[in-house]
Amino acid sequence: MTKPTAPAVLPPDTRTRILDLAETLLLERGFNAFSYQHLARELGVKPAAIHYHFPSKDDLGTALVARQLRRLRKWRALPRLTDLQPAQQLEALLAVYDNHLGHDRRVCQFGALAADFRTLPAAMQAELRTFNRELTEWLAEVLAVGRATGELRFVGSPTAKATQVLTVLAGALQVARVHDDSAYHVIVGQLRLELWPESKPRATAR
Amino acid sequence: MTKPTAPAVLPPDTRTRILDLAETLLLERGFNAFSYQHLARELGVKPAAIHYHFPSKDDLGTALVARQLRRLRKWRALPRLTDLQPAQQLEALLAVYDNHLGHDRRVCQFGALAADFRTLPAAMQAELRTFNRELTEWLAEVLAVGRATGELRFVGSPTAKATQVLTVLAGALQVARVHDDSAYHVIVGQLRLELWPESKPRATAR
DNA sequence: GTCTATATGATGATAGAC
DNA sequence: GTCTATCATCATATAGAC
Numbered sequence: 001m002t003k004p005t006a007p008a009v010l011p012p013d014t015r016t017r018i019l020d021l022a023e024t025l026l027l028e029r030g031f032n033a034f035s036y037q038h039l040a041r042e043l044g045v046k047p048a049a050i051h052y053h054f055p056s057k058d059d060l061g062t063a064l065v066a067r068q069l070r071r072l073r074k075w076r077a078l079p080r081l082t083d084l085q086p087a088q089q090l091e092a093l094l095a096v097y098d099n100h101l102g103h104d105r106r107v108c109q110f111g112a113l114a115a116d117f118r119t120l121p122a123a124m125q126a127e128l129r130t131f132n133r134e135l136t137e138w139l140a141e142v143l144a145v146g147r148a149t150g151e152l153r154f155v156g157s158p159t160a161k162a163t164q165v166l167t168v169l170a171g172a173l174q175v176a177r178v179h180d181d182s183a184y185h186v187i188v189g190q191l192r193l194e195l196w197p198e199s200k201p202r203a204t205a206r
Numbered sequence: 207m208t209k210p211t212a213p214a215v216l217p218p219d220t221r222t223r224i225l226d227l228a229e230t231l232l233l234e235r236g237f238n239a240f241s242y243q244h245l246a247r248e249l250g251v252k253p254a255a256i257h258y259h260f261p262s263k264d265d266l267g268t269a270l271v272a273r274q275l276r277r278l279r280k281w282r283a284l285p286r287l288t289d290l291q292p293a294q295q296l297e298a299l300l301a302v303y304d305n306h307l308g309h310d311r312r313v314c315q316f317g318a319l320a321a322d323f324r325t326l327p328a329a330m331q332a333e334l335r336t337f338n339r340e341l342t343e344w345l346a347e348v349l350a351v352g353r354a355t356g357e358l359r360f361v362g363s364p365t366a367k368a369t370q371v372l373t374v375l376a377g378a379l380q381v382a383r384v385h386d387d388s389a390y391h392v393i394v395g396q397l398r399l400e401l402w403p404e405s406k407p408r409a410t411a412r
Numbered sequence: 413g414t415c416t417a418t419a420t421g422a423t424g425a426t427a428g429a430c
Numbered sequence: 431g432t433c434t435a436t437c438a439t440c441a442t443a444t445a446g447a448c
Contacts (some may be wrong), residue, residue, distance in 0.1 A: 030322040032238040049433050107321055114380035115318045116236040160396040167381055167393055171373035174320035187373055190366040255415050
């Protein structure tokens, strides 16, 4: 989604640098596949320096998901998003996932955490559930209005379709990692084909 | 490599017991979240005993995926499957995923390994790719014939739809883990609604 | 051939220096 | 307030006993 808090010009503080790197490692390798040592080495500090900012790895993980939730709430309230028509809002969502693909095929946060979910701290689990719920509710509303205006097409309830679409998107990024970008484009292309009435494939972004 | 002598009635040998337990842990906690210690404790042996059967964790992981690939090849050749109509073959596939849900909400092997994919040994990666490719090819053929006979409905190419459907199924099991069974049923119910022409939801299995 | 005692290094975390 | 030296524990893996 959007970028961190800093005025976008100053170098990020240590805490933010840790979060950014941890996020990269989480989305590229998985939560149980990176350690404070990895973070420390890359940042040029000692592992214990990270324990100062995030006493335990659980704290770090929870902070990561909490930040992502804050970003979601900010994103869906942006005027440049809320001003759009439903079909364009859906496009904006797809663009977010396309963007993950361009960043070393990062999976989304849900896709990174779902498999290891039971090994995660309770606070992290709760934040992730909230994130999913709010994103699904947002998309369900977009789909409902989009179908009403004739911009989008689908059968069934908007909530069910929203849940399914988000599942496809998260899964498509995982498939891209295991196979290649083209697999992602095949899956998302199929999604576009089904959702837009006048086959307006628009190809895939970028 | 294959199962030794045991006539499928005797208690499984140690190697098989290790594989079975490792599979459970993989599908319930993730590959990087279980250790030889976990396996050993549960099996009542020392960690090094497992190193005898599987010298490294890489070997164990590769054996796991290789076994699953052998199972797939056996499954799709079963007469009781090949004798079915396409729509019923698709039902049989859905039943496999429904079955995962009933086993402590295990994710499928792809869903368990995708996020951590880059941390996996090369042999394991290769086996998983082959597994996905063969399963997708099988489903694409089922979908193609099913549409030709009018049993199933979808737009786009059978291969694209097969890739998308498998992504939805893998993702739905992940969603079930993070939320609950009902989320899985919502996603798969939506899939049924879309694939079967005369809305023949048949609800969800079991 | 099968498994136990043991080594080596990484991991998450603490107590204390600056 | 911020970070470094150090720790206890757990990880994977080897060498050797039975």
